[in-house]
Amino acid sequence: MANGTQNNESIQRILNPSDISISSEYSIEVFAQGLDSPSSMIFTNEGDMLVAESGYTSGNPRVLRLVNGRFEVIADRFNVPLTGINYFNGVIYVSHRGFISVVEQNGTRRNIITGLPSNGDYYNSRVVVGPDNKLYFGQGTATNSGVVGLDNDWVFTNPLVCDYPGEYIILNAQNFETDNILIEQPEREAIYTGAYSPYGVLMYLLKSEKVS
Structure with missing residues (x-):
């Protein structure tokens, strides 16, 4: 079982796989716990699992990689919330409030889009790469009405x-x-x-x- 770092030990959550309804031909079990409100999970071309923590609990959104059954931190200190990640041509694209950033293989990071209007109810979404190799993302509204x-x-x-x-x-x-x-x-x-x-x-x- 993989474990993330528990950021707030006073917060405990009972994980019961039977709470999730699935078809009888499938089974379900807890794979990872102790994560800070994970928002997305992807696999790289090399087969590595990457998980994004939104940071709602700790105030510190992070990008994690699963290594030998445990998560290691690739990058952190993004804006809350981190809404999603994606991977393309060796680069991790990170969407967080108001920004889209990239994390290179050597660990360096830079913002490629800034100033998005994400200070309301909803934020900028996870980036996807289209068949034209262009980046696409959604922008949430400030209110519901x-x-x-x-x-x-x-x-x-x-x-x-x-x-x-x-x-x-x-x-x-x-x-x-x-x-x-x-x-x-x-x-x-x-x-x-x-x-x-x-x-x-x-x-x-x-x-x-x-x-x-």
Whole structure:
């Protein structure tokens, strides 16, 4: 059984393979434990197993390689979360919040894409290599609905983050009322936020008549 480094010994998880429902012709068992919220696993052309830890528990995302039944650290200290890894032409591609980095065979690393808008609910995804040898990845949205609200805890550290529409759209300037979570007050204070706007930023009609 392979074991990762236990980053927080106070956190224990009971692993019971029978909790996972599978077809009767298959069996399941625990292969590795003690990992920090693993986000992906790949195999290199040389047959090595690589595992990515997202870093949600420890705050230190890592890329691990299985060697003789144990994991060794290839690279760490990425942004939380590390969302996925891939391997192509001897290079490990690492996707982590706001960045896509590469780790060379000699252990050196560099960022190849920076400044991705990943400070909201969802992040940039794992890189894949297409048949044209180009890199492809997804970019997550800031919210679930296009409106920043009370469920977006990141507004305290990134108050200007919001979604952007993928194409030109027409809105009817509807604003959504919530409690103002950015200030402490003894009594309730309302704040209004428009779609595709930072928290607390209103939308206004450009004409006196409502746009349908």
